[in-house]
Amino acid sequence: MTSQILSEQARAALPGGVSHELRYRAPHPVFIDRAKGAEKWDVDGKRYLDFKMGSASQMLGHCHPEIVQAVQRQAERSIFSADCHVLETEWAEWVNRLYPSAERARFTSSGTEATMLAIRLARAWSGKDRVLRVDGHFHGWHDHALKGAKPGSDTTPSLGIPQAINELIDVCAAEPDAMQKALEDERIGTVIIEASGANYGCVPLATDTLRALHDVARAAGVVLIFDEIITGFRWSPGGRQARDGIVPDLTTLAKVVTGGLPGGAVCGRADIMELMSNATKRNGIAPAVSHKGTFNGSPLVAAAACAAMPILATGEIQAQADAMADRMRAGMNTAMADAGIVGLAYGDSSIFHIHFGRDTIDGMTPAQIRSLPPVQVKAYRDGMLHRGVDMMAYTSGLTSGAHTPELIDEALDAFRATLADMIRD
């Protein structure tokens, strides 16, 4: 298999042969050559139905013609000159129109940079260094985001992060009482929440709970950040905040906000966002909050984003993707019942997850939900991949505007065959 040879070659050039630690798969990752709609093909020409979709970034489907055309057209005009250009204003206007929390937007070069910037803004605004985050929620890989990212663990899953930084981060359960208790510490000025619940909703966050967490943060007077890097433009054109009417102070976006190209954004209240304006001087420093980044708001990415925005703004793509995820969840639950396997396919919007061994996740802790035996997760994922269906991570997958009922039914056939293997083994 060509991927095996390419992987050996890659290991000599890239640590672990990858550019992102989660791209590694034993015995070796599959090397993808091209992608279109909801399908992709590896270097040997094998076809896969895709439920990873560029780690949730390709909401319109791979290589959507309008995105390809916008990028091609812009590449001929200017790939990058590090100057102001009209597309970044147009893009920011879309974000500010669609996101209830957004009065200003600032573009970054990744989602990780977006949460890093939002936390810096919140600290500057509140004048307080301590940050409260929720157990298991993911906010990227920077030094201020990793503690607590693994459910049930209060430690940092990485060497190289100064203990002095870890000590500034508090972690609480996704429960209003727990947050209220944590916020009794008046040194905390920032709360950050993953809008879907941990790991794109693998540990769901009910709307009432999110609203209650919002109310607790509001009552404490801290700066509230919603990380909508997964839910943004997916759960609705205006993300979870527009869908459920729960509005934070600051919002982080990435993945879909760029039309699927590299980048991210922070948007939010004008008074906080204007701390980055050169016109705002605080304590003799202008701008009060420093934010740089060579490729922020690059015209190539802005062109893709501006092409994506009118398509995303109607909500039709999201409705199609949601319907396909519904079909997947229902089909998976039927397949497990038919096979005599106890399990639950669940999830919100266009995301689905499976929990094997229980028919409900009610009452389970985040650590319990994420504690399926690794061999079981691997058997499921490998069985699907072998049959040409690629999933996101753990037992999760997501749909896009390019998934059709026929493709879902094909994936469900692969699921039934995989379950049969899992029973046999």
Ligand code: PMP
């Ligand atoms: N926050 C959430 C909720 C995410 O899902 C991700 C990426 N999976 C990030 C932040 C980090 O974004 P990026 O990978 O673009 O740095």
